[in-house]
Amino acid sequence: MRLFVIGADPRREWAFSTWLRAGLSVTLADGVSAGGFEHAVDRFHPVEVRDEKADVESLARMALGHDGVTTLAEGSLITAATVARELGLPGPGVGAARIARSKISQRWAGQRHGLTGPRHSAVTGPDDLVRFFAAGVQAAVLKPPDASASAAVFAVHNVEEALDRWPRVRAISPSRTGIVEEYLPGAEASVEAVVRGGELAFSSLTRKQTGGPTGFLEVAHTTDQAERPDAAVSALVRDLIAAWQIESAILHVEVKLDDGRPVLLEGTVRPAGDYITELVSAVHGRDLYLDQAHLALGQPLAADHPPPARRAEVRFLLASGIVRRNVAPVEVLAGLPDVKIVRQLAAAGCRLPPLTANWARAGYALGWSTDDGESLTGQLRTAVTDLGKLMGTPESA
Structure with missing residues (x-):
């Protein structure tokens, strides 16, 4: 089966490795992202893929002969959905993609269908x-x-x-x-959902911690096997699917939870970034990137695999200044058995950008545990702190 991918934002390695293991032939069209996935695909086209500049007719010609079309880039949702429609292939629907690309359109669509949201x-x-x-x-x-x-x-x-x-x-x-x-008070969480033919096929809940200078940078995400979307959250997601008229997609929805009453913040029709997809795989045995490919190809969804963990978490390093050195993971991981991945995101000699967006974060640590969640969080905090010190960024937060 041949999958045509229009755009891939950075840090989507898991998706391409998943599709490779599944035996798919993947073509990537992307001349914009710094993801660097050219060597992870069978064919690569360095072309413009952003919604406001893409040549949809040219991309549709490139996609001829492929069995599915999808995207891993927020900026290419409309383009990918349009190409899929032009070729008669499954997708979220062009209307749903247009709504997802504009938070204003999301508010209007929600109001028309009675979805609660902030003024x-x-x-x-x-x-x-x-x-x-x-x-x-x-x-x-x-x-x-x-x-x-x-x-x-x-x-x-x-x-x-x-x-x-x-x-x-x-x-x-x-x-x-x-x-x-x-501004709405309350804890923030995200729902990762599989939507097929307008129906909710799977969903999970991920807790979010925000902070940094703006207060809105994503500092940590935690997924727990015991915590799933309750009836109220599930009802909100189903209402959103109906309001946006989503056909087939991986849906990422951000909500505020205030005394059990979920309020919609925003959503999108692509898998979540920030390694949330990896957390879901570790805890729920569900590879959303594989689901994404199967939806695009019109194939049955794969069965869940036995999850290795009860709890999974990713924590990010917020830092400022100049990165003094490159840090090898072995320098951090010793004595932290539940931390599986540690990585810096800025090379030695670089001045870290102002902390006004998630892409300015300096590194991360990801792990999972079969038992004590507090121990996992503690190990990840240690890993991120040590990474910042070794990078020479003592102002890490």
């Missing part, structure tokens, strides 16, 4: 921010509606703060727009 307003200029705060909102979040990786997401408590942050938000947004919405 919000589209922002095209300073006047929109003045009107929003004039209505009495005290705490809000200002962000681009069409960016990912928590880029330029800011907490703002008055119109002056919002106006100060607005130029940075506008600069990140491909459409040069923003969205401001009321």
